[in-house]
Amino acid sequence: xxxxxxxxxxxxxxxxxxxxxxxxxxxxxxxxxxxxxxxxxxxxxxxxxxxxxxxxxxxxxxxxxxxxxxxxxxxxxxxxxxxxxxxxxxxxxxxxxxxxxxxxxxxxxxxxxxxxxxxxxxxxxxxxxxxxxxxxxxxxxxxxxxxxxxxxxxxxxxxxxxxxxxxxxxxxxxxxxxxxxxxxxxxxxxxxxxxxxxxxxxxxxxxxxxxxxxxxxxxxxxxxxxxxxxxxxxxxxxxxxxxxxxxxxxxxxxxxxxxxxxxxxxxxxxxxxxxxxxxxxxxxxxxxxxxxxxxxxxxxxxxxxxxxxxxxxxxxxxxxxxxxxxxxxxxxxxxxxxxxxxxxxxxxxxxxxxxxxxxxxxxxxxxxxxxxxxxxxxxxxxxxxxxxxxxxxxxxxxxxxxxxxxxxxxxxxxxxxxxxxxxxxxxxxxxxxxxxxxxxxxxxxxxxxxxxxxxxxxxxxxxxxxxxxxxxxxxxxxxxxxxxxxxxxxxxxxxxxxxxxxxxxxxxxxxx
Numbered sequence: 001x002x003x004x005x006x007x008x009x010x011x012x013x014x015x016x017x018x019x020x021x022x023x024x025x026x027x028x029x030x031x032x033x034x035x036x037x038x039x040x041x042x043x044x045x046x047x048x049x050x051x052x053x054x055x056x057x058x059x060x061x062x063x064x065x066x067x068x069x070x071x072x073x074x075x076x077x078x079x080x081x082x083x084x085x086x087x088x089x090x091x092x093x094x095x096x097x098x099x100x101x102x103x104x105x106x107x108x109x110x111x112x113x114x115x116x117x118x119x120x121x122x123x124x125x126x127x128x129x130x131x132x133x134x135x136x137x138x139x140x141x142x143x144x145x146x147x148x149x150x151x152x153x154x155x156x157x158x159x160x161x162x163x164x165x166x167x168x169x170x171x172x173x174x175x176x177x178x179x180x181x182x183x184x185x186x187x188x189x190x191x192x193x194x195x196x197x198x199x200x201x202x203x204x205x206x207x208x209x210x211x212x213x214x215x216x217x218x219x220x221x222x223x224x225x226x227x228x229x230x231x232x233x234x235x236x237x238x239x240x241x242x243x244x245x246x247x248x249x250x251x252x253x254x255x256x257x258x259x260x261x262x263x264x265x266x267x268x269x270x271x272x273x274x275x276x277x278x279x280x281x282x283x284x285x286x287x288x289x290x291x292x293x294x295x296x297x298x299x300x301x302x303x304x305x306x307x308x309x310x311x312x313x314x315x316x317x318x319x320x321x322x323x324x325x326x327x328x329x330x331x332x333x334x335x336x337x338x339x340x341x342x343x344x345x346x347x348x349x350x351x352x353x354x355x356x357x358x359x360x361x362x363x364x365x366x367x368x369x370x371x372x373x374x375x376x377x378x379x380x381x382x383x384x385x386x387x388x389x390x391x392x393x394x395x396x397x398x399x400x401x402x403x404x405x406x407x408x409x410x411x412x413x414x415x416x417x418x419x420x421x422x423x424x425x426x427x428x429x430x431x432x433x434x435x436x437x438x439x440x441x442x443x444x445x446x447x448x449x450x451x452x453x454x455x456x457x458x459x460x461x462x463x464x465x466x467x468x469x470x471x472x473x474x475x476x477x478x479x480x481x482x483x484x485x486x487x488x489x490x491x492x493x494x495x496x497x498x499x500x501x502x503x504x505x506x507x508x509x510x511x512x
Contacts (some may be wrong), residue, residue, distance in 0.1 A: 017132045024299040025358045027377050029324045036063065036304040039337060048090045048343060058324055064306075069320060069335055069344045072110050073381045079111055085161040093339030099168035099280035111165055112280040118340040122301040123172055126276070126283035129298065130249060133288045134274055143213050146244050147185040151203070151217030151225055168280045185210045196481035204228050212242040218252035220400065221481055226265055238265050251276035253485055254380065257398050261423065277363055277463040281347050282338055285361055294360040298313070302339030307332035310350060313367060328353050331379065333367050349380075350379065369489045371404035373455045374414050376447040380488050386439035394432050397424040400486045404496035406461065415458040419499050421465035433462045469503055
């Protein structure tokens with residue numbers, strides 16, 4: 001079949017899905033409530049379903065009062081039993097796959113259940129919806145005339161007791177339909193290589209000869225790959241390598257610190273960036289409009305949503321509300337109930353609603369990744385916004401960064417300590433520090449109050465990291481590539497002390 005016909009058929013098929021999306025846009029609360037009771041009915045004879053008598057639950061309030069909100073640690077004993085081959089514990093169909101988490105906050109790995117339902121009706125459905133949104137907004141797209149360059153963590157899959165665990169990306173690649181593999185690059189053999197540094201060059205060598213029309217992956221690691229493509233080919237920009245490249249689908253970390261570097265590699269006003277919000281636990285939201293970074297919350301993927309206002313999170317007064325009660329502009333922690341058997345599960349992410357008709361969000365950070373050592377309530381969204389403004393004002397570019405508090409010592413005031421690896425460093429570090437401090441005060445009134453007349457906080461201390469510091473730190477932890485992330489903000493000094501120590505091994509850092 002000629003490729004243009006394939007393009008037309010695929011576009012027609014994906015656009016049909018838009019009519020289903022319109023249903024939850026029009027009736028979001030009804031769709032969510034129906035989904036909740038469908039999940040309860042399906043799991044009513046499981047061990048969890050019997051324990052909490054799912055079959056007798058008739059209202060959301062009964063559901064919320066009967067089933068406790070949980071964390072991974074509280075679910076771990078049940079998950080470990082499922083990993084050993086037991087069935088019908090928290091989901092009626094056997095759980096064969098477990099996505100090994102890739103976070104840096106815990107030395108101990110997490111194993112998130114991935115059911116056949118969540119694989120088909122969430123993760124793969126979302127991939128098709130992402131294309132549906134893009135094609136609906138860009139009807140002249142020639143996406144299917146070429147291939148998608150995908151970049152995932154893709155470690156080996158390890159079998160235990162008939163169950164399989166590995167990076168989510170490896171599970172998805174291992175199970176994806178043939179048509180998806182046909183339209184993707186690199187090959188599965190290269191994608192599933194376990195040695196990140198060997199795989200990186202193998203991806204470059206294979207993909208530079210393909211007609212790549214789209215990119216998909218985490219911005220920080222994709223940037224490493226694309227810079228390697230430029231170095232290998234000696235081209236001036238990526239359009240000289242892939243002239244038909246038209247869109248980059250990205251997620252995992254904030255895009256703001258990297259946008260200027262991408263614009264240099266992809267210097268076309270017509271080039272599109274589309275953001276996604278997914279995790280091992282599920283696929284949650286998709287950018288549904290060109291040039292708009294707000295994400296549409298997807299309500300029919302088998303995930304029921306609840307939210308905890310962050311001003312009550314972790315306190316005796318902690319409140320948990322359904323989607324129908326959320327408000328715009330409030331920072332919420334997400335709680336999910338899923339078609340893989342996670343019941344009222346805290347995933348550790350925070351979001352802010354930018355719209356409630358339809359429900360659109362911006363990811364603001366992690367419940368554990370913030371700094372509130374002095375009542376300043378600094379979240380990742382604040383740090384990214386201030387850093388973006390400062391880099392624009394100083395004509396600088398960054399590779400990575402992390403921030404931690406400097407705790408009060410005697411009469412010494414506290415402060416924030418930044419370690420920043422620059423691709424293009426500032427000519428005046430003192431001015432960079434002053435502008436960053438000023439920008440943080442502009443986006444966070446609590447930080448501003450603590451900085452007023454140095455009441456509680458002094459000006460920040462900023463270290464200029466040596467080249468590849470964060471890369472080497474992740475490599476030490478066997479966390480190179482894919483979805484592995486540098487922790488941006490922490491109330492602890494564990495990460496910053498490790499990085500400062502490693503920074504001194506190959507030269508002394510600059511600090512202001």
